[in-house]
Amino acid sequence: MGPGFDCLGIALDMWNIVSVEVGGRGFEIYGHGEDELPKDESNLVWSSIARVFDEAGISMPAMSLTCHNDIPTTRGLGSSSAALVGGLVAGNELCGNPFDRSELLQIAADTEGHPDNVTPALFGGMQIAVVQDKRVVSASVPVPEDLSAILYVPNTSMPTEEARGLLGDSVPRSDAVFNIGRAALLVRALATGDLEHLDIATDDLLHQPARQTIFFPMKNIIRAALGAGALGAFLSGAGSTVLAFATEKEFTIGYEMADAAVKSGLSGEVVITRPTGLGAHTLT
Known part of the structure; x- marks a missing residue:
């Protein structure tokens, strides 16, 4: 995240x-x-x-x-x-x-x-x-009950091992400080429901810049999501999915993410879902 x-x-x-x-x-x-x-x-x-x-x-x-x-x-x-x-x-x-x-x-x-x-x-x-x-x-x-997750899922895969191979073994201290602060802010924002700074709290310098080198549409999709009203957006896991959080305008955000992807030469689909408190379980 x-x-x-x-x-x-x-x-x-x-x-x-x-x-x-x-x-x-x-x-x-x-x-x-x-x-x-x-x-x-x-x-x-x-x-x-x-x-x-x-x-x-x-x-x-x-x-x-x-x-x-x-x-x-x-x-x-x-x-x-x-x-x-x-x-x-x-x-x-x-x-x-x-x-x-x-x-x-x-x-x-x-x-x-x-x-x-x-x-x-x-x-x-x-x-x-x-x-x-x-x-x-x-x-x-805990996360806010009205929080939605808008996913842009590209047709292009991003194998985890390849994505991890882009990352170095060490990072500048300033980048570490950047991420520590934002990770703390992200936890606080979702735990309290105070989402005003979620756009800042979802930013990253440890892995997204490196993955941007092989997934250039990422920044455009994130920018489009935020511009359309998303509260925060980031690369999901190792990618290639981009995830945006919102409490309203989900369909508009999804449309703008897809439009930005197409303009970047990328096809895929939009999935609108939400966080769940339910983990793996058995069905009878």
Whole structure:
């Protein structure tokens, strides 16, 4: 989330559904990634279920999986974290829930490598996540109930590893100070509902400038969102999605973001959603 690189994340009302049938065989994927994602034991959902069985010391039975994916892949929207957490929660349910949510978080963060996406996927809401002595410490942040999220989701992907490869191992002190202040302001703004300075609070110098070099429409889309009435806007995750926050004019903001993208030679779609306090859960 903007200046909260690898530390702040938020759950949006976008869902992947994993269906498991014990005793069956087969793997089906519908929706996003249906033609690209593996349909075998290398799939992240499958391997996450297997990880829980392994951690619990229980033999994994034969099963069939069906995934309905509404979260776009390789667009900075946490699709891999959703798959990972969905698999862990499903596996935990199948094993009789031997692990609580905090234990599942440790498994998820160990697998993902950083906790900012898996934490909101597991707990819902906006989450602060840090690592101390190889353990994840998380805290939830309340957000205004009338807050909307307007997404411009490009047809162009931004693989996370490629996007991370653009970042250096060190940053200037002034850039670190810039982000620390804005990350604190962002948390305060959303927690209190005082959104006056959210445009400033969502600015960043640690990762967006580097990613701008391979995703040049980003600045134009952010500028268009703010100009149309968005309270704040930033690159979602590693991109390529741009996310804007607003409490009104959502359709106007989405239109202007799409128009700016087209003028920059980029096609895609607008998705209007909102934060959700609900994390991964089982359906009966």
